[in-house]
Amino acid sequence: MHTTLVDLLLEYEVSSPAHFLFHIETAFYEGHHVQEERLTITPSMKVRTFSDDRSGNRFIRLDAPKGVLSVNYHARVALKPPPVPLHLDETPVTAVPDDVLRYLMPSRYCESDVMSRAALQLFGHLPPGIGRVRAIESWIHDSIGYLPGFSNSTTTAQEVFVQRAGVCRDFAHLGITLCRALNIPARLVVGYVHFDEPPQDFHAVFEAWLEGRWVIFDPTRMAPVDRLVRVGTGRDAKDVAFATIFGGVQMLRKELTITEEDVRPAVSTGVHSPALTVVTV
Structure with a gap:
């Protein structure tokens, strides 16, 4: 089992009010155990989150006013993927x-x-x-x-x-x-x-x-x-763009830090996630 710490910072210059669809959160998927998760958005605004039941993909929607938009996603995820057999047939x-x-x-x-x-x-x-x-x-x-x-x-x-x-x-x-x-x-x-x-x-x-x-x-x-x-x-x-943008926007910064931590005690291989903490400031 491996534990990974993710810190993502996205920063945009919004020249006119724009709508954003972000796809940056850890998916609900077998072998993923989200130990902690936080989304911080500046400036303060209404944020809507939803997920696709078929794929486990998760999305964030927001309407950003003119100015600088900052989105920071932090997560600690323990991974325990199922083993892959050496021999598998193709499916007709x-x-x-x-x-x-x-x-x-x-x-x-x-x-x-x-x-x-x-x-x-x-x-x-x-x-x-x-x-x-x-x-x-x-x-x-x-x-x-x-x-x-x-x-x-x-x-x-x-x-x-x-x-x-x-x-x-x-x-x-x-x-x-x-x-x-x-x-x-x-x-x-x-x-x-x-x-x-x-x-x-x-x-x-x-x-x-x-x-x-x-x-x-x-x-x-x-x-x-x-x-x-x-x-x-x-x-x-x-289907999986990390950001889909409707409006006049220019990216100012994208910073991603991924750190592997020491192995933690074993966890269930099933899908598990705590409630996402969303902070707008």
Whole structure:
């Protein structure tokens, strides 16, 4: 079990009244035990929070007046993810559950319908199962260069495949796309994880549906996936942006500190969270 301390500060210059949708809180998810959690917003304003029952994603909505908006999220989370078996089979499409079926479909950043030929050429000859997804993960790690600033917010998996460069979300999008092209449901996961080399930032990985369960993969291999504090799960980055803004706004600062603490006594692997403390000043 690992315990992680998260401190996130976001600061914006609001030029005219704007509406914000933040997606920065730890998700309600198996293996996550939120030991403490606090949200501080300046200046004082009305804040509404809600969650998606299907994904466990949590959201914050607020209307910010003109001026400087400061949002600070603090959490201490104990992680005890379930072990992953060495051998897992792929699930036939006919047996994919209704609520998982959407993760087989092409999406904005994951054009699996136009990548099927490439996926079959690269991985179609491999035995179905977790080993084939591991092969996809390894191929992306070995074939795609990690180059911050090379891609942008509109870069798709097909473009990453052609350009052979990107950042963590591009690596994850390509993994999702190749899996879906092989009829393996896959989805994006974003969260907080400690990197040995700064700066700290949000991190993106992907999950594949294998033998009735979600299994996480990280083609960047930048950090252990069992230490990821999950924030959001979705079809692609469109579903899990950490901030969606309606209005005239400029980001002034984003500071993220992630610290791993000593192991605490064992806790339940079930979902647990204390009440979120929201402070507006």
